[in-house]
Amino acid sequence: MKSLVVLGAGTAGTMVVNKLRSRLARDEWRITVVDQDDWHLYQPGLLLLPFGAERPEDLLRHRSDFVPPGVGRVQARIDRIDTAERTVLLEDGRAVPYDQLVIATGSQTRPDQTPGMLGDHWHRDVFDFYTLEGAMALRDRLADWPGGRLVVHIVDLPIKCPVAPLEFTFLADAFFEERGRRADVDITFVTPLDGAFTKPIASAHLGGMLRDRGISVEPDFYVDHVDGPARKLVSVDDREVAYDLLVTVPLNMGADCIARSGMGDELNFVPTDKHTLLAVGYDDVWVLGDASNIPASKAGSVAHFSAEVFVENFLEHISGRPMTHAFDGHANCFIESGHGKGLLIDFNYDTEPLPGRYPVPLVGPFTLLEESHANHWGKLGFRWAYWHLLLKGRPMPVPTLMSMTGKKKEVAS
Amino acid sequence: MTVTDIAGRTVHVDSEGFLTDPSEWDEELAKALAEQIGITLTEEHLRMLRFLRADFTTTHETATTRRVQAVGGFPVKQQFALFPQKPAKKMAYVAGLPKPHGCV
Numbered sequence: 001m002k003s004l005v006v007l008g009a010g011t012a013g014t015m016v017v018n019k020l021r022s023r024l025a026r027d028e029w030r031i032t033v034v035d036q037d038d039w040h041l042y043q044p045g046l047l048l049l050p051f052g053a054e055r056p057e058d059l060l061r062h063r064s065d066f067v068p069p070g071v072g073r074v075q076a077r078i079d080r081i082d083t084a085e086r087t088v089l090l091e092d093g094r095a096v097p098y099d100q101l102v103i104a105t106g107s108q109t110r111p112d113q114t115p116g117m118l119g120d121h122w123h124r125d126v127f128d129f130y131t132l133e134g135a136m137a138l139r140d141r142l143a144d145w146p147g148g149r150l151v152v153h154i155v156d157l158p159i160k161c162p163v164a165p166l167e168f169t170f171l172a173d174a175f176f177e178e179r180g181r182r183a184d185v186d187i188t189f190v191t192p193l194d195g196a197f198t199k200p201i202a203s204a205h206l207g208g209m210l211r212d213r214g215i216s217v218e219p220d221f222y223v224d225h226v227d228g229p230a231r232k233l234v235s236v237d238d239r240e241v242a243y244d245l246l247v248t249v250p251l252n253m254g255a256d257c258i259a260r261s262g263m264g265d266e267l268n269f270v271p272t273d274k275h276t277l278l279a280v281g282y283d284d285v286w287v288l289g290d291a292s293n294i295p296a297s298k299a300g301s302v303a304h305f306s307a308e309v310f311v312e313n314f315l316e317h318i319s320g321r322p323m324t325h326a327f328d329g330h331a332n333c334f335i336e337s338g339h340g341k342g343l344l345i346d347f348n349y350d351t352e353p354l355p356g357r358y359p360v361p362l363v364g365p366f367t368l369l370e371e372s373h374a375n376h377w378g379k380l381g382f383r384w385a386y387w388h389l390l391l392k393g394r395p396m397p398v399p400t401l402m403s404m405t406g407k408k409k410e411v412a413s
Numbered sequence: 414m415t416v417t418d419i420a421g422r423t424v425h426v427d428s429e430g431f432l433t434d435p436s437e438w439d440e441e442l443a444k445a446l447a448e449q450i451g452i453t454l455t456e457e458h459l460r461m462l463r464f465l466r467a468d469f470t471t472t473h474e475t476a477t478t479r480r481v482q483a484v485g486g487f488p489v490k491q492q493f494a495l496f497p498q499k500p501a502k503k504m505a506y507v508a509g510l511p512k513p514h515g516c517v
Binding site for chain 1: 474478489
């Protein structure tokens with residue numbers, strides 16, 4: 001009997017155990033999934049929660065409800081992975097041996113990594129919205145905030161859902177406008193990038209949308225520290241941005257157990273072959289979702305598309321055949337832009353987001369890089385698909401690899 | 414991909430002027446590249462560039478500002494002092510490496 005161990009029952013890990021249980025013979029492979037708790041958080045909902053559009057209880061489900069029969073569950077914290085002994089050591093002293101290992105331990109926000117970010121001001125006038133606790137505290141603050149300087153800030157890349165800070169900014173603009181308070185709020189978007197987004201054409205489109213909404217951008221801002229008492233962000237090259245309300249995306253890092261295992265880079269992400277999804281230097285360790293260092297978005301869509309490729313490669317690999325599938329970095333993200341509208345972007349390692357229609361050329365119903373009501377409804381409807389199709393490993397009505405069909409080629413100016 | 418002449422040498426560059434063939438680089442060329450963006454190279458600059466070059470040979474990715482600090486041991490403040498405003502981009506340019514894709 002062989003053993004497949006999956007670390008993490010988040011989006012990637014849950015999908016994988018569902019897909020593989022039906023593809024691996026039960027008398028040949030035991031599957032075990034390890035996670036520290038039994039709460040699965042629907043992370044896309046955290047974006048809308050601060051604006052009062054979500055109830056926290058609607059974003060949580062039990063992880064165990066999505067683990068299929070025939071998969072063992074271990075609820076414990078991971079100490080480290082001993083790759084030489086092919087064993088996962090748990091903090092409670094137990095050891096879980098494996099023949100094949102999937103690391104899907106994700107990415108976490110780390111406010112402790114920026115000097116001055118934590119303190120009395122944390123969740124009072126400095127907030128994150130990437131945790132349930134932070135999003136709820138921010139919701140309560142926004143409800144009666146009198147106005148002033150709102151600063152939306154990204155510490156460094158990579159981050160989970162790289163469009164979320166922009167979406168938050170668009171939604172904040174709409175939130176205050178709909179309440180007749182927009183004139184009392186000055187919004188600034190502070191980023192370590194040289195523009196609104198990472199890819200030139202999308203950056204130009206999204207930068208234009210910020211300008212149209214009267215939102216200023218402070219680019220190339222590499223934060224040195226937060227001065228909580230004086231309420232300002234200070235950069236490494238001594239620039240200052242004052243705020244009354246700071247909404248920051250703290251540094252994103254992989255799990256500490258990756259660092260303890262000596263398997264991570266400087267941010268605890270695991271160096272991973274971007275096409276096969278095997279950890280670099282191993283033939284029995286795979287990395288899926290946000291835990292890897294592949295140059296793709298840390299997003300559920302990437303976890304989904306890469307999991308499809310992984311399953312085929314994994315089955316070939318364990319039967320001693322060459323791996324014939326290659327992940328292309330496909331990502332597909334809805335971008336909420338406020339007032340019931342949204343955009344959609346679809347891209348991969350080699351092709352940046354382009355305008356067009358998706359998934360059916362000319363028809364859509366979704367518009368690429370262009371605001372529409374359909375995109376907003378697509379984002380809201382996605383939640384049903386997430387719980388009922390995606391996590392359970394059932395087919396989703398979109399292609400795994402990116403297609404150029406329906407996209408208009410455009411040159412960045 | 415375009416071909417251009419820098420310091421009397423023919424090199425291959427992308428649309429933004431980043432070298433596309435790291436093997437065409439040496440420290441002489443680095444001096445010329447640095448001058449193009451208004452930087453006079455010192456030994457301090459060169460130590461940073463050597464780290465970036467060595468790191469690239471193992472990772473095949475241009476090191477980020479954070480990595481240059483964490484792995485190379487050059488504080489971010491020093492990177493900003495030597496390559497002002499946009500150190501990651503400028504270091505990559507002068508080191509003859511691909512523009513860091515900052516992320517996605």
